[in-house]
Every structure is written in structure tokens, then in C-alpha cells.
Amino acid sequence: MMNESAVFWSRMLTELTLSFHIIYATIGVGVPLMIMIAQWVGMKNNDEHYILLARRITRGFVITVAVGVVTGTAIGLQLSLLWPNFMRLAGQVIALPLFMETFAFFFEAIFLGIYLYTWDRFDNQTKHMLLLIPVAIGASMSAVFITVVNSFMNTPQGFELVNGELVNIQPLVAMFNPSMPTKVAHVLASAYMTSAFLLASIAAFRLLKGSNHIYYKKSLFLMMKLGLIFSIATAVIGDFSGKFLAEYQPEKLAAAEWHFETEEAASLILLGFMDQEENIKLAIRIPYALSILAHGNPMAEVIGLNEFPEDEIPPLYIHYLFNIMVFIGMFMTLVSILYVAGVWRGWQFIKKVWFRWLTVLGGPLSIIAIETGWWLAEVGRQPWILRGYMRTAQGATTSEHVDMMFILFCILYIVLGIGSIVVLSRMYRANPIEQEIQDRMAEVEGGVR
Amino acid sequence: MNLEVLGIIVLWIFLFGYVIVASIDFGAGFFNAYSLLTNKSHILSNIIQRYLSPVWEVTNVFLVFFFVGIVGFFPQTAFYYGTVLLVPVSIAIILLAVRGSYYAFESYGSRGHKGYAFAYGVSGLLIPSSLSVVLTISEGGFVDIIDDLPQLDFWALFTSPLTWSIVLLSIASVLYISAVFLTWYAWKAQDWEAHELMRKYALIWAGPLIFMAVAIIIQMQQHNPDRFRNMISIWPMFGISATLFLMTVWLIWKKRGLGLSVGLLILQFLFAFFAYGISHYPYLLYPHLTIYEGFTNQEMAISLVIAFIAGLCLLIPSLYLLFRLFLFNKEYVTGNQKDFHA
Ligand code: HDD
Numbered sequence: 001m002m003n004e005s006a007v008f009w010s011r012m013l014t015e016l017t018l019s020f021h022i023i024y025a026t027i028g029v030g031v032p033l034m035i036m037i038a039q040w041v042g043m044k045n046n047d048e049h050y051i052l053l054a055r056r057i058t059r060g061f062v063i064t065v066a067v068g069v070v071t072g073t074a075i076g077l078q079l080s081l082l083w084p085n086f087m088r089l090a091g092q093v094i095a096l097p098l099f100m101e102t103f104a105f106f107f108e109a110i111f112l113g114i115y116l117y118t119w120d121r122f123d124n125q126t127k128h129m130l131l132l133i134p135v136a137i138g139a140s141m142s143a144v145f146i147t148v149v150n151s152f153m154n155t156p157q158g159f160e161l162v163n164g165e166l167v168n169i170q171p172l173v174a175m176f177n178p179s180m181p182t183k184v185a186h187v188l189a190s191a192y193m194t195s196a197f198l199l200a201s202i203a204a205f206r207l208l209k210g211s212n213h214i215y216y217k218k219s220l221f222l223m224m225k226l227g228l229i230f231s232i233a234t235a236v237i238g239d240f241s242g243k244f245l246a247e248y249q250p251e252k253l254a255a256a257e258w259h260f261e262t263e264e265a266a267s268l269i270l271l272g273f274m275d276q277e278e279n280i281k282l283a284i285r286i287p288y289a290l291s292i293l294a295h296g297n298p299m300a301e302v303i304g305l306n307e308f309p310e311d312e313i314p315p316l317y318i319h320y321l322f323n324i325m326v327f328i329g330m331f332m333t334l335v336s337i338l339y340v341a342g343v344w345r346g347w348q349f350i351k352k353v354w355f356r357w358l359t360v361l362g363g364p365l366s367i368i369a370i371e372t373g374w375w376l377a378e379v380g381r382q383p384w385i386l387r388g389y390m391r392t393a394q395g396a397t398t399s400e401h402v403d404m405m406f407i408l409f410c411i412l413y414i415v416l417g418i419g420s421i422v423v424l425s426r427m428y429r430a431n432p433i434e435q436e437i438q439d440r441m442a443e444v445e446g447g448v449r
Numbered sequence: 450m451n452l453e454v455l456g457i458i459v460l461w462i463f464l465f466g467y468v469i470v471a472s473i474d475f476g477a478g479f480f481n482a483y484s485l486l487t488n489k490s491h492i493l494s495n496i497i498q499r500y501l502s503p504v505w506e507v508t509n510v511f512l513v514f515f516f517v518g519i520v521g522f523f524p525q526t527a528f529y530y531g532t533v534l535l536v537p538v539s540i541a542i543i544l545l546a547v548r549g550s551y552y553a554f555e556s557y558g559s560r561g562h563k564g565y566a567f568a569y570g571v572s573g574l575l576i577p578s579s580l581s582v583v584l585t586i587s588e589g590g591f592v593d594i595i596d597d598l599p600q601l602d603f604w605a606l607f608t609s610p611l612t613w614s615i616v617l618l619s620i621a622s623v624l625y626i627s628a629v630f631l632t633w634y635a636w637k638a639q640d641w642e643a644h645e646l647m648r649k650y651a652l653i654w655a656g657p658l659i660f661m662a663v664a665i666i667i668q669m670q671q672h673n674p675d676r677f678r679n680m681i682s683i684w685p686m687f688g689i690s691a692t693l694f695l696m697t698v699w700l701i702w703k704k705r706g707l708g709l710s711v712g713l714l715i716l717q718f719l720f721a722f723f724a725y726g727i728s729h730y731p732y733l734l735y736p737h738l739t740i741y742e743g744f745t746n747q748e749m750a751i752s753l754v755i756a757f758i759a760g761l762c763l764l765i766p767s768l769y770l771l772f773r774l775f776l777f778n779k780e781y782v783t784g785n786q787k788d789f790h791a
């Protein structure tokens with residue numbers, strides 16, 4: 001009854017859609033907060049530059065939101081189209097947060113529409129800024145609810161399975177499952193971090209390209225400060241995620257760390273690669289570090305892959321994904337510390353071209369960290385779709401046409417991806433900041449307002 | 450009333466909401482593309498900018514709400530429909546993507562690429578067509594259960610006159626609903642040229658609409674006698690709907706009470722939509738799945754209902770605010786105001 005190729009292509013299509021959606025979704029979660037902070041700083045200091053910053057980000061945000069909505073609708077439908085067996089089982093226990101997510105979207109969509117079309121419409125600026133609060137809350141709550149669903153797939157609870165029947169269902173217990181706190185917190189923090197570094201990298205790029213406007217300097221400094229705060233938060237919560245894994249999903253952690261035998265005082269394997277015979281080469285071993293990461297105690301015992309049956313071990317390549325994510329996290333924390341400290345202490349190197357380029361890199365790197373983080377989390381759950389209850393292959397559709405759909409969606413995402421980049425860059429190029437500030441001055445002086 | 454019925458009524462109301470708001474959107478896109486061909490695009494593009502752009506995302510959420518809700522209340526639908534609908538729904542998703550990106554890419558980026566406006570317009574007819582296939586399938590006769598797995602008979606589906614009648618009805622409704630609404634909206638915006646044009650379209654599309662509706666009821670007699678009997682037994686609802694339809698057309702013909710005509714139009718579709726839904730009861734997929742077999746467990750149902758009520762308390766005031774600012778605000782609608790766009 002199982003259809004191997006349908007299973008394979010369902011995985012590919014899910015992977016494709018989610019990996020694409022997550023870029024826009026992350027921006028959708030983080031950027032409203034950044035707009036709000038910029039507008040607030042502008043109003044507090046009576047500094048038109050920050051208000052313009054908020055306004056210009058908003059314009060670009062509309063475009064990323066549109067792509068986020070479109071791809072989100074796609075993944076929402078694809079969950080039922082590609083994983084009908086999974087949805088019919090899990091839907092009975094975890095439908096509640098999915099349902100609440102739609103209210104969060106609704107809320108966000110309504111206020112975003114209002115916010116967008118009411119610049120300067122109210123006499124009181126604060127009123128306009130307040131409209132952003134529901135937008136930011138709605139976006140973050142969408143992330144919270146969908147991440148709750150995902151955490152349920154990792155540590156399902158809140159039901160009992162008796163003779164293939166689900167009984168004793170407790171929706172709230174299912175929502176507040178063990179992996180939920182760390183997962184939700186890490187996803188939110190990393191979304192804010194990514195958005196801040198993306199906006200910082202735009203400002204740094206403009207400065208590199210010859211604009212010397214104070215607007216970009218203010219924008220860069222603000223975003224680097226925010227990026228610093230959220231990258232520290234991300235790393236700290238990431239550490240908690242590791243501890244959570246050690247306790248509840250030890251096979252994921254063991255596979256990510258190439259930790260084969262259960263042992264005490266385990267050492268951490270950094271970098272390196274694995275050859276055909278599973279020999280690890282060129283790796284750095286840090287004594288005790290894995291025990292510290294997993295349990296906060298250098299002597300603690302860490303469960304290894306030997307405790308699990310052969311067919312329940314996740315693919316071992318997630319080690320690379322884990323390393324990339326952690327490296328980016330550390331690196332970005334460092335870059336932003338240097339920048340912020342540099343501004344305060346007047347260090348000159350932060351204005352050098354090479355350092356600006358590091359800052360420009362920050363945005364794309366953060367996106368890569370988001371992608372690798374999700375791949376780690378999702379591939380690390382394999383072979384389960386619902387850990388301990390349903391294998392991914394059992395959840396999939398049996399339809400014959402998934403490969404065709406995969407190709408169609410590839411084309412769609414290429415068009416959307418290129419389209420959004422082209423439209424965004426054209427939009428800002430057509431109306432550079434120098435121009436906009438001039439227009440704005442003329443407007444205010446002319447008394448039109 | 451039991452929870453099963455309550456659940457399906459809530460979902461049906463949201464689907465109805467989607468049908469109305471999306472029809473306005475789809476139809477406007479089509480008329481816009483059509484007027485591009487006849488070089489009258491300036492007439493409509495203004496309305497699309499002023500009315501549709503602020504609310505399109507809200508339109509989309511109605512759909513999301515429906516499909517997330519139906520899988521929540523009736524998880525079995527994910528299994529039955531999810532397995533058979535891969536192709537038509539994937540196509541609908543791609544078309545929805547074309548529309549969603551149009552608002553963003555066109556109204557902010559370059560303006561007026563003809564090919565894009567055209568794709569946008571055509572997608573407005575193709576989306577209802579591909580989505581209405583779901584309704585056809587739910588009538589039964591196209592899905593067989595083989596080895597415990599639902600299988601769709603594509604050939605039977607594509608050669609059935611019922612399929613094509615429902616497709617045509619969906620297109621006619623989209624164009625009619627949208628034309629009636631825009632007739633009123635253009636009148637409010639004091640855009641007389643657009644008003645005249647839309648009034649003409651409204652009157653033109655009234656005919657095909659009623660013709661297709663009657664044709665479907667007649668075909669049902671052949672296709673599914675059970676369902677036909679159900680429909681006949683609640684004929685008063687269809688009758689009220691038809692009366693409301695005649696009143697709307699009359700008002701538009703006489704150019705009187707245009708606001709009222711929109712209200713009557715919504716009521717007309719409400720009655721027809723619910724009459725259709727009631728005659729479908731209790732089947733979600735005839736004859737394989739009823740709302741009772743497909744229902745989720747009691748605990749989940751109760752928590753979904755509570756979440757729904759809490760959600761409504763949040764949404765209704767917000768929607769009211771949105772409409773007050775963009776739909777019922779005279780200054781905004783007539784465009785006398787400065788442009789407040791970010
Ligand atoms: C900007 C992005 C970003 C950065 C810099 C980091 N992470 Fe991360 N990480 C994510 C973005 C992310 C994510 C995309 O948000 C994931 C995917 C699933 C999840 O819960 O969050 C994730 C998952 C994830 C998991 C798996 C959780 C699970 O499967 O339940 C662990 C153990 C860590 N992270 C640990 C870390 C550590 C120790 C970091 C040190 C700096 C770190 N992450 C930086």
C-alpha cells in the first residue's frame with residue numbers, strides 16, 4: 001500500500017516549501033518588531049530619520065509578507081495533501097494550535113492593512129504606532145502556535161493509543177509538551193536576530209556603496225544593538241535546546257554530535273567529516289564539552305547512538321548542519337559585540353571596508369542558520385513524523401503525481417524568489433533616501449503635511 | 450444542536466465569507482484585465498488600488514481559516530480529500546500565488562505590466578473553477594475506495610456535465626457578485642464611468658448565473674437522486690434566494706438603492722449557499738464520509754469551539770475598524786484624501 005516514490009517526493013516537496021516559506025516567515029515574525037522599535041525611537045527622540053526608517057522598512061515588508069502569505073497557504077494545504085494519514089491522526093490531538101494560528105494571521109493581516117494605509121492619517125503619531133502592536137503580536141503568535149505543532153511532533157503527549165484508537169485526549173497537555181518552551185523561545189529569538197542582522201546588512205551595504213548619509217549610520221547602529229541582544233538570547237536558548245534534547249530526544253543530539261557510545265565525561269566533536277566507513281577525520285575534540293552542553297556537568301553521562309535500534313537512528317549528516325548553525329551564532333555575536341563596543345569606544349576598524357563586509361554577510365548568514373537549524377530539527381527527527389508513534393513513510397500520501405507537483409512548485413518558488421528580490425531592489429533604487437528626505441522637507445515646509 | 454452540526458455551520462459560514470469577498474476580488478481582476486484589452490483600464494485600476502489592496506490578505510485568511518478548520522473539526526477529511534485532491538488543489542495554490550504576488554509586485558514595483566495583469570485576471574476565473582471541483586467531487590460518484598484508499602476517477606470527473614456546470618456557475622457567480630458590488634462601490638466613489646461599466650456587467654452576468662443554477666438542480670436529478678430529493682424538500686429556501694435575485698436585478702436596472710442591492714445580493718447567496726449545504730447534510734463526501742464519522746473527539750471539539758469564540762471577540766471589532774476606515778469612509782473611498790500609503 002505504501003508508495004515509495006510518493007513518500008520520497010512528498011518529503012522533497014515539504015522540504016522545498018518549508019525551506020522557502022521559512023525565509024519569508026522569519027522576516028514576517030521579526031521585522032514588525034524592528035519597525036516598531038525604529039518608530040518608537042524616532043518619536044521619543046523626535047528624530048525624523050528613525051521614523052523614515054520605519055516607513056521605508058514597512059514598504060519592503062509588504063512584499064515579503066505577500067510571499068510569506070502565499071507560501072504559507074501552500075504549506076498549509078500541502079500538509080493535508082502530502083501527509084493525509086498523519087493529519088488525520090495528529091489532527092485529533094494538535095488541531096487546536098493550528099486553528100489558533102489562523103486567528104493570529106487574521107489579526108495580523110487586518111492591522112497590517114490598516115497600518116500600511118494610514119501613514120500620517122491620524123493627527124496623533126502614537127496612535128499610528130500603536131497599530132503595530134497587534135501586527136507584531138499576531139506575527140509572533142503565528143510562530144508560537146506553529147512551533148507548538150512542530151514540538152508536538154518531536155515529543156508527542158496528551159493522548160493514549162489503545163488498539164490503534166486515540167483515547168483520553170487532552171489538547172492543552174499536547175500543546176505544552178516538553179520540547180515546546182525551548183523550541184518556541186529559540187525560534188522567536190532567532191527570528192528577531194535574523195531580522196535585525198538583515199536590516200543591518202542593508203545599511204552596511206549602502207554605506208559601502210558610497211552613501212555616507214547619517215541615516216544609514218543610525219540605522220546600522222540601532223540594528224546591530226538589537227542584533228547583539230537577540231543573538232546572545234538565541235545562543236543561550238540554543239544551549240537550553242541542547243539540554244532539552246539530551247533529556248527527551250537523545251538520539252537527535254547523539255546523531256548531531258556523532259556520539260556513538262553512551263559514556264560519562266563525553267567530549268564534543270567539532271567540525272570534521274566522516275568517510276564511508278564512519279571514521280571521523282579532521283575533527284577537533286573538546287574534552288568534557290558534550291557533557292557540559294548536554295547536562296551542565298563535565299562528568300555527566302550522555303546517551304549514545306548504541307542505545308537505539310539501527311532503523312531509528314537519524315541521518316548522521318545533521319552534524320554538519322548543527323556545526324554551521326552554532327558557528328554562525330557565535331560569529332554573529334562576536335561581530336555585533338565588536339561593532340557596538342567599537343562605536344562606544346571609538347575603535348576605527350569598525351569603519352573599515354572589510355568589517356563593513358562582515359556586517360553585510362550577517363543577514364545572509366543568519367538566514368542560513370535558520371535553514372540549517374530547521375533541517376537539523378526536522379531531519380534529526382527522522383525516521384519519525386510523530387516520534388515514537390508514526391513513521392514518516394506511514395504518514396505520506398499514495399498519490400502518483402507528487403513528482404510533477406514538485407517541479408511545478410520549484411518553478412513557482414524560483415519566480416517568487418527572483419520576483420521579490422527584483423521588486424525590492426527596484427523599489428528602493430527608484431526612491432533613494434536622499435531623495436525621500438528632500439521630498440519630505442519640501443512637504444513639511446510647504447505646509448501640506 | 451450537537452457539536453458536529455455546530456462545527457460544520459461555523460465552517461460553512463466562513464466558506465461563505467470567502468466566496469463573497471474572494472468573488473469581489475477575483476471578478477475585479479478579471480474585469481480589469483478585460484478592460485486592458487479594450488483600453489479602458491484606467492476606469493477600474495483605481496478601484497482595485499483603493500479597495501482591494503488593503504484587504505486582499507484578509508480575503509486569503511478566510512480560505513486558510515476554512516481549510517484549517519475543517520481538518521481540525523473533521524480530521525478524516527484530510528485523509529479522504531487530501532489523498533484525491535493533490536492535483537486540483539496544487540493548481541489552485543499556484544494560481545493563488547499569482548494573485549497574491551500581483552498586489553505586492555505590481556502596486557509597489559513596476560506599474561502595469563500587461564502580461565501580469567492578464568495572468569492576474571485569468572487566475573480569477575481559474576481559481577474558482579479548480580476549487581469548485583471540490584464541490585463536484587463531494588457530490589459522490591467520482592471517488593471509489595480501493596484497498597481502503599480513496600481513488601479519484603479523473604476521466605469520469607472530466608467528462609461529467611455536472612462538473613462543467615458547476616465550473617460555469619462558479620464563474621458566473623464570481624462575475625455577477627463582483628459586478629454588483631463594484632457598481633455600488635464606484636457609485637460611492639462617485640466614479641460615474643466605472644459605475645456605468647460595472648452596472649452593464651452586472652446586468653449581463655445575471656442571466657448566465659440563474660441559468661446555470663437551474664441547470665445544476667436539474668442535472669442533480671440524474672446524477673444523485675438522493676441529493677435531488679433533499680434539494681426539492683427545502684425548495685422555499687431556493688425560492689427566497691430567487692426572489693432576492695430578482696429584486697437585486699430590478700434595483701440595479703432602476704439604478705435605485707444600490708447599497709440595498711448589495712445587501713440583497715449577499716442574502717441571496719446566503720440562502721442558496723445554505724440551502725445547498727443543508728441538502729448535502731450529513732455527508733462530507735457522498736456516500737463515504739458523514740460529519741458524524743469524520744468528527745474529531747469531544748475534547749478537541751470543545752476546545753476548538755472555545756478558541757473560536759475567543760477568536761471572534763478579537764476579530765469582529767478589528768474587522769469593523771478595517772471596514773470603517775476603508776469601505777465606509779467617504780473621504781477614503783472617493784479618493785479626496787491625500788494618499789496615506791507608507
Ligand atoms: C539565526 C538562527 C540560529 C542561530 C544563530 C542558532 N540557532 Fe539553533 N536553531 C534555529 C536557529 C538558530 C532554529 C531555526 O530556530 C531551530 C530549528 C528548530 C528550532 O527549534 O529552532 C534551531 C534548532 C536548534 C536545536 C534543535 C532543537 C530541537 O530539535 O528541538 C538546537 C540544539 C540548537 N538550535 C542549538 C543552538 C545553539 C547551541 C546555538 C549557538 C549559538 C544556536 N542553536 C544558534
Ligand code: HEM
Nearest residue numbers: 011014015018019022083146149150374375378379382392
Ligand atoms: C505540522 C506539521 C509538519 C509536518 C507534517 C512536517 C513534516 C515534515 C517531513 C515529513 C519532512 C521531511 C523530512 C525528511 O525526511 O527529510 C519535513 C522536513 C522539513 N520540515 Fe517539517 N513538518 C511540520 C512542521 C514543520 C515546521 C513548523 C517547520 C518550520 C519551518 C518545519 C520545517 C521543515 C524543514 C525546513 C524541513 C526540511 C528538512 C530537510 O529534510 O532537509 N516543519 N517536515
Ligand code: HEM
Nearest residue numbers: 024025028029065068069072073075076105139143509510
Ligand atoms: C508547517 C509549518 C507551517 C505552516 C502550515 C504555515 C502556515 C502558514 C499559512 C497558511 C500562512 C498564510 C496565512 C495568511 O493567509 O495570512 C502563513 C504565513 C505566515 N507564517 Fe507560516 N506556516 C508554517 C511555518 C511557519 C513558521 C515556522 C513560522 C515562523 C517562524 C511561520 C510564520 C508565518 C508568518 C509570520 C506568516 C505571515 C506572513 C508574513 O508575515 O510573512 N510559519 N503560514
